[in-house]
Amino acid sequence: MDFSQTLRATRQRRHLSQLDLALRAGTTQRHLSFMESGRSRPGRSMVVRLGESMELPLRERNDLLLAAGYAPVYPQTPIDDPSMEHVRTALSHILTGHLPYPAVVVDARHEVVLANDALSLLTDGVADHLLRPPVNVLRLSLHPEGLAPRIVNLAQWAQHILDRIPRDELYAELTGYVPHVPPGPDHVGFAVPIQLRSPRGELRLTTTITTFATALDVTVAELKLEAFLPADAATAALLAG
Template sequence: MTTVVSDTGVGPLLRGWREQRRLSQLELALRADSSARHISFVETGRSRPSEEMILRLARHLEVPVRERNALLLAAGYAPRYAESPMDAPRLASLREGIERLLRGYEPYPALVVDGSYTVVAANRGIGLMLDGVAEHLLVPPLNAMRLALHPEGLAPRIRNLREWRRHLLDQMERQIALTRSESVRALHAEVAAYPAPEGAGDERTVGGPGDPGDPADQEAPYFALPLRFEHDGRVLSFVSSISTFNTPLDVTVAELAIETFLPADPATVAYLRSLPPFSD
């Protein structure tokens, strides 16, 4: 993704972020140790903010790292944050750490995506989900949202597709609101328009395995919305967790997300433990 700089200056850009975060000038001033008068002057262009002030306001407005560079450029300053390709030497320790984390999580599935949901790394546990996915969806670069929701992807095997689809679309909508990413906006429009696969499951998650209202639901409730999909004649259930890096100083690193899938019921745990260990 490229950084787009508005020709209207940094003031309107900062005002747009403030309004999106639903903060008044006074509220932002109090958080940033400034004054509402100064915030007003910055937004209207009557005062040129320092580089430090721009970064301070961006931090309190939770502006993504990529867009902080855009704010600096709009004010006439150099970008503060590099955007390194994943194979850059300076990210060698990051790549090594991610690979070690993914291997250590096996046989449970785990993957890493960038800000556009392109898969940049995955472990061998992900193969459980990719089994049966159409070949054209497996041509790099893989996209996690397309893999999940395309009618020739994982979607036909997801038992609670309606719930899981809504979860993924909501996730993308939150990201669009946070980052204003045009690439994610276009991806959202694409996957939201996918037709439901013929015969796709419409199971609803009530509280645990089995049918809605089954007593077993009360004995082993799910603690989060599970992804329930068919694999090799059985239904596997996972709940996902997403991790990001704290205070990143690189645009690429700031947009990485590590998603891990934890078995959500005893049957899934037992099946995964029955699999032969992966060999390097």
């Protein structure tokens, strides 16, 4: 798609009217209409403002710039680059501080970047091929040789995962691992604790997701820190032990 089509499709996907976006971007509805019809070519700063106003992920802002004929603004630096040492150090401190509870940092592909030592409690008994880098945490969760045989509420946990990801190749793979079970009357969407059999006993864990809200690098902006927390006192005692 060219810029005009990309802009219109993106605005509609964000459920914004032309007037809403124009007000946010500091322009007029008429000017925005001209951009969406291809009658007006925006400057680079306007494209940046449009991306910010629609609160697009940095990768999509770069794509919008490319569609308009401009170079990307936001860098995408490999996480193992020396310039990212401060990011890795900060994440390592957070992961260590979360002990004795498991925590993992994943990238946009759901592949493990960093993890703390407590993650081994969750991966006990998992097939070696699932633990060879790059480790995909969603595949690890639902694969028959992964955590799946130890997840007590597998159908609910699987639906929780599948609800969070796009309908892509990974989604198709994961749906093949678990039976489709329509959400029941007790289904509460994202608020699904995982019930996991472990060498220490059955664990009930909830999760929290942390991101870099003010990142200016695509790689950093796409990192997610998923931290597991005990959902009851018994689980807290087992993990503390």
